[in-house]
Amino acid sequence: TPPERIRNFCIIAHIDHGKSTLADRMLQETGVVEQRQMRAQYLDRMDIERERGITIKSQAVRMPWALDGDGTYVLNMIDTPGHVDFTYEVSRSLAACEGAVLLVDAAQGIEAQTLANLYLAMENDLTIIPVLNKIDLPSAQPEKYAAEIAGLIGCDPEDVMRVSGKTGEGVPELLDRIVELLPAPVGDADAPARAMIFDSVYDTYRGVVTYVRVIDGSLSPRERITMMSTRATHELLEIGVSSPEPVPCKGLGVGEVGYLITGVKDVRQSKVGDTVTSQARPATQALGGYKDPKPMVFSGLYPIDGSDYPILRDALDKLKLNDAALVYEPETSAALGFGFRVGFLGMLHLEIVRERLEREFNLDLISTLPNVEYEVTLDDGKVVDVTNPSEFPAGKIAKITEPVVRATILAPSEFIGAIMELCQTRRGTLRGMDYLSPERVEMRYTLPLAEIVFDFFDALKSRTRGYASLDYEPDGVQEADLVKVDILLQGDTVDAFSAIVHKDKAYAYGVQMAGKLKELIPRQQFEVPVQAAIGARVIARETIRAIRKDVLAKCYGGDISRKRKLLEKQKEGKKRMKMVGSVEVPQEAFIAALSQD
Ligand code: GDP
Ligand code: MG
Numbered sequence: 001t002p003p004e005r006i007r008n009f010c011i012i013a014h015i016d017h018g019k020s021t022l023a024d025r026m027l028q029e030t031g032v033v034e035q036r037q038m039r040a041q042y043l044d045r046m047d048i049e050r051e052r053g054i055t056i057k058s059q060a061v062r063m064p065w066a067l068d069g070d071g072t073y074v075l076n077m078i079d080t081p082g083h084v085d086f087t088y089e090v091s092r093s094l095a096a097c098e099g100a101v102l103l104v105d106a107a108q109g110i111e112a113q114t115l116a117n118l119y120l121a122m123e124n125d126l127t128i129i130p131v132l133n134k135i136d137l138p139s140a141q142p143e144k145y146a147a148e149i150a151g152l153i154g155c156d157p158e159d160v161m162r163v164s165g166k167t168g169e170g171v172p173e174l175l176d177r178i179v180e181l182l183p184a185p186v187g188d189a190d191a192p193a194r195a196m197i198f199d200s201v202y203d204t205y206r207g208v209v210t211y212v213r214v215i216d217g218s219l220s221p222r223e224r225i226t227m228m229s230t231r232a233t234h235e236l237l238e239i240g241v242s243s244p245e246p247v248p249c250k251g252l253g254v255g256e257v258g259y260l261i262t263g264v265k266d267v268r269q270s271k272v273g274d275t276v277t278s279q280a281r282p283a284t285q286a287l288g289g290y291k292d293p294k295p296m297v298f299s300g301l302y303p304i305d306g307s308d309y310p311i312l313r314d315a316l317d318k319l320k321l322n323d324a325a326l327v328y329e330p331e332t333s334a335a336l337g338f339g340f341r342v343g344f345l346g347m348l349h350l351e352i353v354r355e356r357l358e359r360e361f362n363l364d365l366i367s368t369l370p371n372v373e374y375e376v377t378l379d380d381g382k383v384v385d386v387t388n389p390s391e392f393p394a395g396k397i398a399k400i401t402e403p404v405v406r407a408t409i410l411a412p413s414e415f416i417g418a419i420m421e422l423c424q425t426r427r428g429t430l431r432g433m434d435y436l437s438p439e440r441v442e443m444r445y446t447l448p449l450a451e452i453v454f455d456f457f458d459a460l461k462s463r464t465r466g467y468a469s470l471d472y473e474p475d476g477v478q479e480a481d482l483v484k485v486d487i488l489l490q491g492d493t494v495d496a497f498s499a500i501v502h503k504d505k506a507y508a509y510g511v512q513m514a515g516k517l518k519e520l521i522p523r524q525q526f527e528v529p530v531q532a533a534i535g536a537r538v539i540a541r542e543t544i545r546a547i548r549k550d551v552l553a554k555c556y557g558g559d560i561s562r563k564r565k566l567l568e569k570q571k572e573g574k575k576r577m578k579m580v581g582s583v584e585v586p587q588e589a590f591i592a593a594l595s596q597d
Contacts, residue, residue: 185255295343302339
């Protein structure tokens with residue numbers, strides 16, 4: 001297809017504002033999916049996505065659309081992931097498009113995530129088509145929200161389209177407008193090939209399927225291609241377009257969007273943001289914007305049943321094929337046994353991975369408190385990267401830095417005070433504030449990532465009765481006054497509970513953990529002190545009092561088989577006990593203490 005006939009776009013929307021429903025409707029209107037094959041949310045393939053209503057991986061669909069009296073165009077719809085942990089993938093999807101449909105629920109208005117992605121699209125010079133969705137709802141307020149959107153992108157409220165993905169109203173007009181308003185792709189057809197990878201998905205049968213947008217030149221089947229970041233070369237076994245099922249083709253030229261199959265088995269060999277070129281006639285310069293995924297949040301993952309460890313290892317190896325951002329290494333804990341220290345892009349990524357491990361591999365897991373990556377500089381100048389509290393150096397510390405994020409919060413203006421208070425307790429710095437309308441405000445903060453990791457979103461929601469939305473992106477590091485707090489049972493450190501926290505919060509953490517463990521650990525034959533300490537300095541202390549517990553005493557005079565049963569039961573119970581020094585701790589106590597309530 002010549003570039004003049006191509007339009008590449010994505011849909012920017014907040015979760016639940018109706019992106020999948022609208023996409024379904026477009027597939028139907030353009031006739032690429034027949035009515036009888038249609039199932040809801042056709043493009044959301046992963047079970048977790050479907051159940052949680054989120055899109056984790058972006059995909060592309062090619063749809064024909066005829067404009068009255070002007071013949072047929074090819075529309076490529078590039079889906080964007082909808083969550084804050086995947087900002088980089090969103091940015092690559094945007095970079096593959098000339099325009100974006102800004103889709104906003106007409107009963108809700110724009111949300112922080114959408115706003116952040118809108119700014120990203122505007123920075124990339126994308127043409128924005130503003131659209132209010134769900135106008136069929138009785139609670140829709142299209143006038144109000146059209147004015148808000150018009151103010152944000154600087155257009156006339158009249159230019160904000162009104163559609164309903166549910167009834168289909170306005171959808172053909174939207175497809176027309178995409179053709180009319182979006183620029184056709186431009187590129188040099190005679191130059192060496194350059195295609196940008198905007199997604200890369202592992203498929204059990206086909207290996208890695210790489211989605212690309214061709215910028216210059218062309219790619220054809222059977223030629224050898226080079227990944228410019230690694231210089232790795234592969235034979236192009238198949239090249240094609242998704243409409244939405246894969247259809248092999250004879251090649252992709254300037255502006256086209258499609259998939260490549262090379263037989264590689266690991267998405268790490270086909271990284272989002274990388275440039276694909278041809279080995280025979282390679283481009284000299286890669287496209288800009290390539291970044292390696294960087295894990296931001298770390299947590300220990302342990303099987304509750306220690307014998308599941310090999311299953312966990314295999315499961316991580318499998319997930320990794322599909323997830324270039326997932327990193328892990330083996331780790332042992334005195335309290336939890338054998339497990340892995342795993343790095344994630346953020347909390348949602350952590351939850352998704354954990355849920356997939358539990359669901360797809362039938363594992364019961366316990367995860368330790370998530371932490372971020374710290375850089376510790378010692379007095380002697382040595383620098384240590386800490387992704388696990390146990391790596392925290394013991395020597396004299398000159399400086400510690402922690403990652404910070406730039407956060408955007410959107411909320412009704414009545415909650416400004418509550419939000420400021422929350423951000424203050426989380427060590428935030430207000431960077432700016434703008435009113436989108438008299439009732440709605442955008443607040444910008446710099447916050448330590450570690451503070452966001454600990455239930456920030458829940459706290460924000462509960463203080464704003466669910467009305468606030470949040471988006472954030474990494475924004476470098478800052479120096480901070482941090483300490484490592486250890487929890488000790490009878491003088492022995494319980495590694496799974498060590499945490500790196502701000503000095504002002506160390507005491508609260510220590511008291512809370514010691515209190516929890518006192519409740520959860522059964523009495524022993526001897527008194528057990530539970531302490532929280534910073535180095536050698538104890539900051540909190542509880543005591544589990546001694547008890548003499550003779551199970552057989554209860555069966556005095558009872559028959560011998562009952563006694564035996566009791567003894568066996570006790571033995572059974574012992575297996576699930578972990579020894580910390582000379583203290584017996586039921587594994588349940590660790591699990592309960594680690595679960596965030
Ligand atoms: P996504 O998270 O943006 O992909 O949103 P979905 O397409 O999954 O839609 C979220 C919810 O809104 C679902 O319950 C849809 O049925 C509903 N929905 C989507 N579009 C419309 C619409 O135009 N009108 C109404 N009334 N409901 C809609
Ligand atoms: Mg969806």
